[in-house]
């Protein structure tokens with residue numbers, strides 16, 4: 001017997017229609033690269049998204065054609081998200097922080113038919129333009145007044161002019177919810193970038209889950225400032241979740257330094273934000289140096305790499321900002337787990353509550369996860385057994401763009417029974433009996449010392465609690481007896497001098513003696529990937545020949 005409910009496809013256009021109808025007058029504020037602070041509304045954004053869809057029709061872009069973007073967080077980028085996907089084309093966000101050659105490679109691999117970009121990236125696009133073999137239309141995301149007098153790009157179009165030429169009377173088409181909506185490449189931290197192709201259905205379901213109270217808890221009462229870029233896994237789904245709830249939105253554009261962010265948080269009375277730990281380092285430094293307070297900021301999601309417990313403590317205890325630690329990846333749209341306490345956990349002593357909040361948290365409904373050993377047999381959820389984290393669900397990829405080989409792996413239960421196909425995340429984790437997951441490492445970053453595994457994240461978290469440490473990375477260095485031993489690389493806070501012995505003494509009593517790093521190197525800077533993760537591959541290369549004391 002079949003259900004007898006309406007069959008309405010879950011389409012991205014329905015999100016923006018809902019926002020326009022029910023929160024039409026709610027503001028979308030953008031600090032733009034042109035230098036101004038721009039104000040618009042959800043209903044205005046949907047009108048311009050419709051005009052964009054008409055303009056793309058006029059330019060001859062077919063359903064399924066990819067439209068690339070090289071852009072900051074701003075209202076025009078939001079209009080592209082909806083205008084492109086809503087009209088059955090595929091919105092392909094490209095990370096502008098990648099090397100120009102990588103950007104060209106990705107745009108060609110995706111076969112982008114058009115490329116929309118912010119003024120900031122005009123020189124970059126002019127440079128790589130000749131290498132872009134499939135792009136037929138270059139669209140500068142600005143108004144007529146900011147168009148360059150001269151450019152090497154053939155037929156450069158002005159975004160605002162394109163929209164102004166259309167009447168906006170456009171009906172969003174209805175189609176299969178499994179149609180591709182968005183394309184996003186992994187950052188290539190661990191290999192060649194690969195494209196994850198999200199569908200309308202996966203995006204809408206992910207947005208629903210992201211907005212839930214035990215996830216990001218987005219509401220119409222919130223003022224949301226996504227610090228996480230819209231070119232980094234769709235700003236973790238916020239552009240869609242914000243439309244579902246119809247919140248006020250504040251976009252920071254390229255202005256991501258501590259001062260600019262603080263001023264925008266205060267002037268627009270931001271309540272909720274999300275970003276990677278490195279951004280909060282900058283903001284917290286600015287706030288601490290100038291002895292400032294937040295007057296409206298209530299909670300933030302921190303993910304993308306491990307949130308150091310010291311950062312969690314500072315935000316929660318010193319500034320009263322709730323920290324929601326989250327884990328995810330490009331292949332998961334990206335949300336997998338978030339750490340929030342339930343009524344049982346809230347009865348625990350404060351130290352135990354904190355310990356749980358420091359973990360990456362519980363899976364949101366829609367994500368099924370477990371840990372397996374090297375034979376892909378499920379490991380117990382005891383909070384101690386560390387294994388390879390595997391996931392499955394309606395917003396987890398099934399295959400990569402343009403690739404036929406499946407990334408999925410068969411998993412068997414603890415009893416040896418077939419448990420189906422799962423996506424291997426490449427992360428190593430523990431899961432406790434209540435379902436709280438904790439990432440101990442990326443499988444490539446684990447330090448294998450004398451047959452035992454040492455968690456680089458745990459060692460980094462301890463170093464980050466040292467008052468003189470700004471940033472810390474732990475990498476494996478070859479050792480004649482133990483195979484590998486941990487080396488700690490630290491960046492001191494401004495004006496602080498750190499010594500090896502002093503930093504190592506800080507580990508005493510916090511961890512087993514054999515896990516304490518063998519050596520400490522003080523550096524001015526730790527290299528980061530285009531998505532703000534520490535570039536351990538580069539650090540490992542840099543310190544390959546490092547001689548540990550006693551070797």
Ligand code: ADP
Pocket residue numbers: 186187188189190233302303304305306307325326327328329330331334360425426427439441442531533
């Ligand atoms: P890429 O895989 O190309 O580096 P992603 O942005 O998809 O880019 O990164 C996903 C990875 O980031 C995860 O597999 C995990 O290793 C790491 N990660 C994400 N969030 C966290 C977190 N809260 N704690 C630790 N690691 C995290």
